[in-house]
Amino acid sequence: MSLEAKPPRHLPVLPEEVVRGLEPLDGCQVADLTVGGGGHTELLAGRVGPAGKVIGLDCDAEQLGRARSRLVDLPVELVHARFDQAAEVLRERGLQADRVLADLGFCSEQLDDPERGLAFRHDGLADMRLDRSRGEPAHRLLDRLDERELARILWEYGEEKQSRRIARKIVEARRDKLPWTTTRLAEIVRSCLPPRGVTGRIDPATRSFQGLRIAVNDELGVLESMLRQLPGMVKAGGVAAIISFHSLEDRLVKRAFADQAVWERISRKPIEATEAECAANPRARSARLRLARRLP
Numbered sequence: 001m002s003l004e005a006k007p008p009r010h011l012p013v014l015p016e017e018v019v020r021g022l023e024p025l026d027g028c029q030v031a032d033l034t035v036g037g038g039g040h041t042e043l044l045a046g047r048v049g050p051a052g053k054v055i056g057l058d059c060d061a062e063q064l065g066r067a068r069s070r071l072v073d074l075p076v077e078l079v080h081a082r083f084d085q086a087a088e089v090l091r092e093r094g095l096q097a098d099r100v101l102a103d104l105g106f107c108s109e110q111l112d113d114p115e116r117g118l119a120f121r122h123d124g125l126a127d128m129r130l131d132r133s134r135g136e137p138a139h140r141l142l143d144r145l146d147e148r149e150l151a152r153i154l155w156e157y158g159e160e161k162q163s164r165r166i167a168r169k170i171v172e173a174r175r176d177k178l179p180w181t182t183t184r185l186a187e188i189v190r191s192c193l194p195p196r197g198v199t200g201r202i203d204p205a206t207r208s209f210q211g212l213r214i215a216v217n218d219e220l221g222v223l224e225s226m227l228r229q230l231p232g233m234v235k236a237g238g239v240a241a242i243i244s245f246h247s248l249e250d251r252l253v254k255r256a257f258a259d260q261a262v263w264e265r266i267s268r269k270p271i272e273a274t275e276a277e278c279a280a281n282p283r284a285r286s287a288r289l290r291l292a293r294r295l296p
């Protein structure tokens with residue numbers, strides 16, 4: 001099978017719900033703030049006609065490279081930028097968007113790349129940066145941060161109850177002067193947790209990995225900044241759709257749509273994937289889609 005014929009690895013979540021909620025029409029200007037594998041971008045760009053356009057952003061240049069081949073012949077412009085820079089990207093082009101989509105988090109390709117060190121399933125140096133052109137990788141934080149700060153990260157971003165114990169063990173493990181690989185880190189975390197947790201459905205290292213990844217990429221800070229700028233990116237009557245994957249993100253999105261007077265929430269409850277979608281795409285299980293219309 002040729003590379004082009006290979007089915008895409010990352011399946012876009014809630015595809016029908018996103019298209020139905022955003023209703024991209026002929027001539028629409030769309031901003032897709034998280035192109036990833038290009039699945040949603042393709043669905044949206046295929047509906048805006050020759051007069052419409054999708055500006056697609058991603059902070060990971062490799063993801064944009066992968067998505068590019070899928071999006072040829074579609075009215076798409078790809079830009080390597082973080083989504084808290086989206087307002088500036090649109091301003092530079094003299095645009096306000098009719099529709100905005102942000103599908104937060106990371107793609108399967110990023111998770112499965114051992115060089116990114118995002119997952120304990122794949123052994124590699126714990127880097128965890130989505131944008132490898134900037135920022136401080138996780139292994140540096142593991143070497144540099146004091147015990148208190150490490151515990152705060154694991155507690156606040158990973159919601160890990162044993163955060164202090166794990167932070168202490170990480171600081172002690174520095175003495176071994178071994179590289180911070182994902183496998184080693186996961187073993188240290190697991191050694192701090194009771195067997196009950198170890199035998200649970202979710203690997204006990206999951207929460208600590210989530211906490212570190214959120215800290216490395218300043219995920220909540222960047223999301224808050226983007227949400228503050230969002231009203232200025234969307235035309236009156238336009239629609240914003242945000243898909244989040246954990247409660248810390250969803251809380252920020254929910255609060256922004258409720259507190260900023262410019263939004264009319266399209267539904268109060270987040271839209272979740274059907275059982276059929278979750279069976280075909282387990283990632284969809286934790287997806288929450290919130291939609292809001294920009295008032296005049």
Ligand SMILES: C[S@@+](CC[C@H](N)C(=O)[O-])C[C@H]1O[C@@H](n2cnc3c(N)ncnc32)[C@H](O)[C@@H]1O
Nearest residue numbers: 012034036037038039040058059060082083103
């Ligand atoms: C869940 S994936 C998007 C998948 C995409 N909707 C699709 O259908 O293939 C999330 C993407 O957002 C990107 N991303 C995460 N944080 C970002 C940020 N702050 N700014 C821009 N892109 C970001 C990641 O690099 C990743 O490619």
